[in-house]
Amino acid sequence: MKKIVTLIIIIAAVCMGNAKAGNVTFSPATFTANDQVTLTVDVSGTPLAGATEAYIWIFSNTTGGTAKDGVTTNTSWTNSPDAAKMVAAGTNKWSFTFIGATLFQQTPGELKDFGFLVKAKDGSKQTPDFKPFFFDPLVFTPSLMRIFPAKVDVTDAVTMYYERTLATTTDGQRMTPVNVVVTGLDENGNQVGNPVTIAVKVVATQIWAGSIIPSDNFVPTAGHKLTSFKYKFNGTLPDTSGNPTTVSSAETTVTFTAMK
Secondary structure, three states, X not given: OHHHHHHHHHHHHHHHHHHHOOEEEEEOOOOEOOOEEEEEEEOOOOOXXXXXXXXXXXXXXXXXXXXXXXXXXXXXXXXXXXXXXXXXXXXXXXXXXXXXXXXXXXXXXXXXXXXXXXXXXXXXXEOOOEEEEEOEOOOOOXXXXXXXXXXXXXXXXXEEEEEHHHOOOHHHHHOEEEEEEEEEEEOOOOEEEEEEEEEOEEXXXXXXXXXXXXXXXXXXXXXXXXXXXXXXXXXXXXXXXXXXXXXXXXXXXXXXXXXX
């Protein structure tokens, strides 16, 4: 009986240690299989605590689908390559940057999630598995106003769309968009520079679009950052006499995602 109690205590201690071990964060916080992402893991409380170097062992689809090892990282358990070496990010913290579709050589449609562990180069020490971490699906969701790509950094070309068939107001359903007005915002929500007016064009039946590269048009003052933008579509519709009158859509705000 004493041996059983002792074994239970040991198992409980191990489970508690594993539960506490490994605080994992991501930058950006959400990402698709096509996005570059940096993971940072705290290995305090694991056999890798206090290590002077660390290597990642990473694998895809832990919850289903075709599972694959990281092509450039998981080449040899007893001799991890430089491609698997992690970057020091603080006391007992290590980072690794990758693009899922590239690392696993799988399409975004094939990739659901991934897991990883941190190890010594020769495999003599390792952390528990950290998993699962899910990729955002590359799914198109129609909406009245949307942007492409769905996540943008300040230097990305972003296209804003207005799909009239999805309007819920009479004016919105009748409006013919002419331009889209874009306003840059800093971290305090203050306007950066002057709003930019962009002519739009028909890109599909009942869909209009206009594009911009935010960093080319909005330069924040010293000590501030361009963190988001808002946009609205302006257009015309005939009044009761058949004359064109100006109308506008609601305004939508987009927050930039730091991709690197």
